[in-house]
Amino acid sequence: MTTPYWVAGRPATGTEPLEVRSPWDGARAGRTTLATPADVEAAVAAAAAARPACAALPAAARAAALDAVSRQLAERAEEVAALITAESGKPLKWARLEVTRAVSTFRWGAEEARRWSGTLQRLDTDPAATGRLALVRRAPRGPVLGIAPFNFPLNLVAHKVAPAIAAGAPIVLKPAPATPLSALLLGELLAGTDLPAGAWSVLPTTNEVAAGLVGDPRLPVVSFTGSVPVGWSIRESAPRKHVTLELGGNAAVVVGPDQGDEKSLGWAASRIATFAMYQGGQSCISVQRVYAHRDVAGALTERVVAAVRVLGTGDPADPATDVGPLVDEQAARRVESWVDEAVAAGATVLTGGTRDGATYAPTVLTGVPSTARVSCEEVFGPVVVLEAVDSLDEAFARVNDSRFGLQAGVFTRDLQVAFRAAQVLDVGGVVIGDVPSFRADQVPYGGVKDSGTGREGVRAAMEDLTEERVLVLTGIDL
Known part of the structure; x- marks a missing residue:
């Protein structure tokens, strides 16, 4: 037909x-x-x-x-x-x-x-x-x-x-x-x-x-x-x-130092893992970069890696599948080459990093140079970069160090931090207490810069x- x-x-x-x-x-x-x-x-x-x-x-x-x-x-x-x-x-x-x-x-x-x-x-x-x-x-x-x-x-x-x-x-x-x-x-x-x-x-x-x-x-x-x-x-x-x-986007998440309790860490890790990988990362507001305060970065990284490892991959028609293929094998090969490039420049693969046809395994990286394409460009694949920072000012500066500016997420309970993020982050939208992948279809949505x-x-x-x-x-x- x-x-x-x-x-x-x-x-x-x-x-x-x-x-x-x-x-x-x-x-x-x-x-x-x-x-x-x-x-x-x-x-x-x-x-x-x-x-x-x-x-x-x-x-x-x-x-x-x-x-x-x-x-x-x-x-x-x-x-x-x-x-x-x-x-x-x-x-x-x-x-x-x-x-x-x-x-x-x-x-x-x-x-x-x-x-x-x-x-x-x-x-x-x-x-x-x-x-x-x-x-x-x-x-x-x-x-x-x-x-x-x-x-x-x-x-x-x-x-x-x-x-x-x-x-x-x-x-x-x-x-x-x-x-x-x-x-x-x-x-x-x-x-x-x-x-x-x-x-x-x-x-x-x-x-x-x-x-x-x-x-x-x-x-x-x-x-x-x-x-x-x-x-x-x-x-x-x-x-x-x-x-x-x-x-495009290069969506970033900031995790503040007040997120060290088990409940907060669990929520942030679950949301980061899910929305870095959902739809194979093929979303302009998929989580790509995470800047966690050093007080919580180690514990957060452990939880994100664990949450990513249990995501179901495979046949997209199976209701249990969380992460399916990219749009075609060429797209998956591009993601593979970008990850390989980052590893060659000193990055560490904490999980994933492999390709099977059009499917690229959900991948968590750390130690990625800021000039690597998986960090500074839009990867549009199931890849997330985790980095520790010494202050929120450093985190906000890292978020802004991008030619993109669509949305950002900030995990914090501090109202002053929330309003400061909305003021200083050069993006179209800031989501407090969640990932930048949240979008309500009735609110203005769009970005700045590229x-x-x-x-x-x-x-x-x-x-x-x-x-x-x-x-x-x-x-x-x-």
């Missing part, structure tokens, strides 16, 4: 097949086709034509469509989770969580659509403006090109689609070539709504076709999640467009997709 793609809300099939195979065992997860040039053009033209209708769509209609998608995802949760696992190799336990989050993301989209209103400003603060009132509202910038990555093939697609619909902007979505099936299933759900024709399209395409879409003036907004080089090249190639970028520009989180994304417009009313008796 060939899964269709979606052009302006209708199913279509091209001539060039796209086989989707599991990175775990090569089993076929599904089959679709690349969108034809004619269908790509039709989708963009329909999005441009739908701009007025989408902007004028009542809040109730936007919310109803988003609620319907949320409800159907919940009803088909097991089916969708199995599809995510089949195409991406993500362990089923994490695929189920991704579906749950996507359900929430669309629900938040519906709620924000209902709340999406303007603000009133009285202008008689100056005598010359007596009797005047301003209504400030946000209008869509225009149709959106959404480009999604492979690592969250459903929920990161949801973070493109739900805010666009809620804000009244048509969207042309390009899913990752390795994992298009979840996005195409989402298209099936959207097809059951009453959104205007042209409000959305889902097009599996090559990167070359995507480059043409980036340059198309009918798509004035580009929302991209993916690699750093590609993201910045998009921004540089489209300087007159509004471009939002969710790029981690990108703009914010996701449904309402924050809606603001990014729109611009302020002012209506001044004259002769108003205030």
Whole structure:
């Protein structure tokens, strides 16, 4: 069976097949086709034509469509989770969580659509403006090109689609070539709504076709999640467009000296071990670096290593599996080479450090030079670096010594330390008492430096997709 793609809300099939195979065992997860040039053009033209209708769509209609998608995802949760696992190799336990989050993301989209209103400003603060009132509202910038990555093939697609619909902007979505099936299933759900024709399209395409879409003036907004080089090249190639970028990370954890009791150490170690390795480390906010105060570093390291060693690896379809394969063998080979490079430079492997096909064993390193790529770049694999520091000031400086700045986690019970971390850490978000991998889908999410520009989180994304417009009313008796 060939899964269709979606052009302006209708199913279509091209001539060039796209086989989707599991990175775990090569089993076929599904089959679709690349969108034809004619269908790509039709989708963009329909999005441009739908701009007025989408902007004028009542809040109730936007919310109803988003609620319907949320409800159907919940009803088909097991089916969708199995599809995510089949195409991406993500362990089923994490695929189920991704579906749950996507359900929430669309629900938040519906709620924000209902709340999406303007603000009133009285202008008689100056005598010359007596009797005047301003209504400030946000209008869509225009149709959106959404480009999604492979690592969250459903929920990161949801973070493109739900805010666009809620804000009244048509969207042309390009899913990752390795994992298009979840996005195409989402298209099936959207097809059951009453959104205007042209409000959305889902097009599996090559990167070359995507480059043409980036340059198309009918798509004035580009929302991209993916690699750093590609993201910045998009921004540089489209300087007159509004471009939002969710790029890489090099997420760090600080463990304070007040975490030496057994309960605190156990919690920190468990969270670090789990979220350094979950999804094979293929998350922008996967724990990659840990800076523990020397008073607790030894005990923490023992517990992290022990927790990593008991993580279940293997078949991602097995509910007991914690860590599955990377997206392909090439990715696993890259991680292997980075770890080998660090070891050659003096690092010690405390556990892991081996590869089997596309699977890389959960790995804990220490003594890693700061210039090693597993420390200073985004490893995007199941590898964590543990280091001892002599003070929190040193820890915070080590966190900031990175070209990335997405999120950081700080384990402490000291409120002063918590607020100081939020002040001095050069990142988009600080999580106190937990790892940086925590994300609530309704809050602003994004980074600084090479981690990108703009914010996701449904309402924050809606603001990014729109611009302020002012209506001044004259002769108003205030």
